[in-house]
Amino acid sequence: MNNPINHNNSVTHVSNDKFIWKDKVSQIASKYGILLVLLVMMITMSFLSEAFLTTQNLLNVVRQISFIGIVAMGVTMVIITTGIDLSSGSVIALVSVVSASFAHPGEFSIFVPLLIGLCIGALAGFINGTITAKGKIPAFIATLGMMIAARGLALLYSDGRPIPDLSSAFLFIGKGEILGIPFPIIVFIIMGIISHLMLSKTKFGKYTYAIGGNEQAAKICGINVDRYKILIYTYAGLLAAIAGMMLTARISVGQPSMGNMFELDAIAAAVIGGTSLTGGVGTIGGTMIGALIIGVLNNGLDLLGVSSYWQQILKGIIIVSAVLIDARKHKKV
Amino acid sequence: MNNPINHNNSVTHVSNDKFIWKDKVSQIASKYGILLVLLVMMITMSFLSEAFLTTQNLLNVVRQISFIGIVAMGVTMVIITTGIDLSSGSVIALVSVVSASFAHPGEFSIFVPLLIGLCIGALAGFINGTITAKGKIPAFIATLGMMIAARGLALLYSDGRPIPDLSSAFLFIGKGEILGIPFPIIVFIIMGIISHLMLSKTKFGKYTYAIGGNEQAAKICGINVDRYKILIYTYAGLLAAIAGMMLTARISVGQPSMGNMFELDAIAAAVIGGTSLTGGVGTIGGTMIGALIIGVLNNGLDLLGVSSYWQQILKGIIIVSAVLIDARKHKKV
Amino acid sequence: MSENYILEMENVTKEFPGVKALDSIQFKVKKGSVHALMGENGAGKSTLMKIIFGIYTPDTGMIKFKGHDLKVSSTKEALKNGISMIHQELSPVPHMTVAENIFLGREPTKGKFGWVNNKKMIEDAKDLFKTLNIDLDPNSKMKDLSIANMQMVEIATAVSYDADLIIMDEPTSAITEKEVEKLFEIINSLNAKGVSIIYISHKMDEIFRICDEITVFRDGQYIGTKETTELTQDTLIQMMVGREIKQVFHKEKAEIKEVILAVSNLSKEGKFDNISFEVRKGEIVGISGLMGSGRTEVIESIFGIDPPDSGDIFIHGEKVKIKTPQDAIKLKVALLTEDRKLSGAFLPISIKENMIISSIDQFLERGYINKKLVDEACNEQVEQLNIKTPSTDQLIMNLSGGNQQKVLLARWLLNDPDILILDEPTRGVDVGAKSEIHKLMSKLAQKGTAILMISSEMPEVLGMSDRVIVMHEGNKKGELNREEANQEKILEMAYS
């Protein structure tokens, strides 16, 4: 009686081996399908180019996607609630120029630009969330507005010019290394773990899925849907700010044109990683794999010296193929 | 939205006059809300700038948005089926360079570039539709792939260079006028009427709404959902091709960088015009108004000489406000 | 003898990942008969119907329709062959009109461009409603209808195909006695025209009233087919459950104590007017009334989903303000809504998560959800409510309707409410499970929970309630004690 589930499972009384086996395969495939796609890509690449499977190159790849990867985590949560966030790229730009302007050597403590950057990101997210939740308008429009306006603010603030001359403490968040591992990678992993725990182990996470799964039911279950939506968008803004500041430090300059098209890459990483745009489905792990797929693709095509034009063509085809293969695995028998 | 279960305003048993009246107002508001927003914007503009309400300027505004407007019609249909089309901008670019390359004076009949352009657009749409419908992957990914790949193809075909030197017959479709009305405006209106009739009067239209409203129900009623989806994406591709060729003629040169970010404007026009990203809802009329709102906004801010940075900031705020006002009107009393 | 049968199925098997839904079953329907298909939740009834209708393809098996081998790979073919179906899960296209929904996929056209003839469609729909005696406007949007009316539209749609075989998968789960009578009239007239009907329902009295033959499935297996006259309720239940279930309503005596919930003069414009009643500790109060009488609206108001315009709510004698469901939940009120798909289940999410969502705080340990606590609590519910599933990690989407209902009930039980409001708690639930839910209600009442139950099933109202409130067009028509309540009295009040 300890295990009522087995006991109740009278439907599977035909539990022959073949049956269970089929089940397992399909479960594994659906859970790890996109991971398999990533592995296949990596193996293929390592045959095509010797340079691919070196520590340095792999570190490069992960560092390159760590910025988009971090943004994509917030975007994943937003998409799980059936929302979307088009503003990430512009928020990155705004955070970049403002935080850079407070990060000149010898002016302020390192905490000033960091805090200001985080606040701007969080505020932008908060506004996105509030307009979407309280204003009852599509997230697409709310965040599109932010996308346009935040870029304008970034340009206005910087007068369209880059802001160089950053303190070495600030530069560390983009260029530093700890035990040989680039700082952005460390942040990527830490934020991945935090976001994963938030989504899978906390009330916040369960509510996120519930809101995406059935918003009406969520309300009836006593979830303050508006409040959680605002929280989720704010978190997404915060992650964009982190990525924005690290990227600024990485290239040693605050730039109002930074993060162009980032939103699209971030959404793509989430969707490739299995997040459903119809809501209720998605994981941080999947998104991280999605981001890695994009990274390996970019890196691989560069390593192979494929020309820019062909790179684009192949990139389009490979992204679609990766998701197609994954979808095929999910398919019901 | 506060009532999770949909018993609506048709509570007939207490049918006092006040009630019916309220109902009417909300109906009108919900039908014409966004039109009212457009009118308010136009009236405001005509007070702020004398130049706004001149025939020439109004023709300019309509011509400016006719390209995006035409694309947005196809995008509207796609969104009604719960899909999305991110590829329009790139398809425009591909059509632009290929059709331009066949449109040099004295080489081919005018029909050759036009036909080739249309075929390319339709083919791209067909591929989008087939991958989405048959491959069972999100339209976001399928059309994102096309967005990247078609841009690559356009660059490859043209080697990244513009293709000038077009025949006057070809140029007519972008610069010509009939009875003083610019040709693109005429095409915009004609395609608007055709698309509207398709959507509201034909089986194709009914099925489009049915697929978006409840795909399962549509399948159960014997509708060949896949086939109709493919048709819809193909039509969207065709419209992108028309816009692409007219735009090419308008600026007298085929360009691989043409149509950058068009997809976003087209989607925005549809959504501002009341098309719901969750499917099943949307009209061509609404989308045309949505496109006009974007056009009046761009033109107005330029006329007023608002500096570019502030333009962006204001544009973001105004788009959100327009939809907010519209949403408020819809709200249940 | 083959020509006597319109449909013959043999050795049909269908597996889903982890579940053998049908295990080489047989099923035969005589021409011009009404054939009941019975079985517990998850027995495989809907699965078999979906196979006949071309939604699923069987793994193995033979199907003969009108004496010919039937190979249907799409619903289109099924419809063409003369089979139509009322689906268990309502599946409306919300933003389209009633007429558009009815004629979806076969719109009348006119002119050489093939324009859809909207006028004719509306006329046809009106005619259809007239012959079926249904009072609905074909121009109204589907999303604006009550579930009951959506159900009537589905019935009308299925009938309008002029099919030889109509499958009715729980057509009465969302409608009240009045509409059930209409449906039975429709079935009788179809029968007279020689149309065969497969009828699935968990309501015993319906089966015995209109069905000629009964086939029983249990856990995906064929148990037997009998003439209705050969069976009694008890023997039928025994076939279905495999054991004897004697008493259908487990109403146990509970000590009725002080008033917990009292509402006075609750009104909402256009919805209901001046509603007052009390519910006591340990008491089960039923609310009866016709479809659209405003029962659901009243309890949704109390629960804060759509707060009332005026009137007061008292809990434990104290006046309370409930503006949102959160307020209600804090006051230990729980509400099981009537439409599990729209406002109940989180379809893409697991059973487990569906269960704990509104009582999540009790599973938190230092901010994290304690998996062990969750598993224990969920497994206990699965056992107590006898929910059929291989695992609580299964998506709720993949459960049969009745089992979904039980999961949602479990969600609210985990909240340990003082006041439990149930809106159609046994909709689509099989006899066995129904009696378990009833038992549970009794047990909760004995523990001191106050239960307010809306039900459109007269036997359930009469069998379970200590008191019955009857509503009509947004007004409370009266209250009857358990002793004085009977079907005639209630109906009289409900129709007045």
Place this chain on the structure above:
Amino acid sequence: ACGSDQTSGSKSGEKSIVVGAAMPVFDDKWLSYLYDGIKEYDSEHDNVKVKMVDAKNDAGKQFSQVETFIVQQVDVILINPVETDAVGPMVDAANEADIPVVIVNRMPDEEVMKKIYAYVGSESIEAGTIQMEKVVELLGGKGNVAILNGTLGQESVVNRTKGNKDVLKKNPDMKLVREQTGDYQRSLGMTVMENWIQAGDEIDAIVANNDEMAIGAIMALEEANKRGDIIVAGIDGTIDALEYVKQGKLNISAFQDAYGQGKGAIEAAIKAVNGEKLDNNFINIPFELVTQDNVDEYIKKWEK
């Protein structure tokens, strides 16, 4: 100041000259100095009002903006074309309305040159030419070159790269081993360089379409300790880049006097309104090669 909210037409008092300036994109560092050249002139002259608009790199949009200027009946239109091949129709439209046109920075074809009042600037191809010629010189006519392209499809990218390649063609011992787009962005220049380093080809010179990508490449090289004596060349001569040149990190840049072009353009525009005749309507403000030897001279230019 520029674009401060005056409406169209003239105000009371003396008739002021309204200049419509159609600019390609605002978030470009180099161009922002060109705009400064225009804006400063505007603020220094009370009788001149400049309306500056941003086409966001969209030729169609630029056309619309020019049309709006025509509707507003500005006195002269200043265009920095998004697409030089697309500027013809805009000029035609302006001419039809009797509004003179001055084009700045990106040179249109001969046909259009005949129809405009003046072109102020240089030729993109020249930048690519002088940049690569210096690279060839430094490498002694032999070596492997990698090119970092700007945003694909843009006029400057096409022509700067063409200039690069024309020079390579004349030097058979020079080999183009890699060519990839860095989208004119420092971060992407860095990413592409990282990947090239991993690919392990022998590269003797990185030739970038602008300074930002060149700096990105330098940063990637330094980080990988591969800077060595690889030659890195950019274009634009931005302040950052000049600093890099001074430190010897960036070997070559091609300075283009943005401020001077802006100022020259608006001066030409005013002349057009006043009906002055020009002897030659190509007002050349050429690219100048910057190396460590002459960098101070250019740094001084920025300082003023």
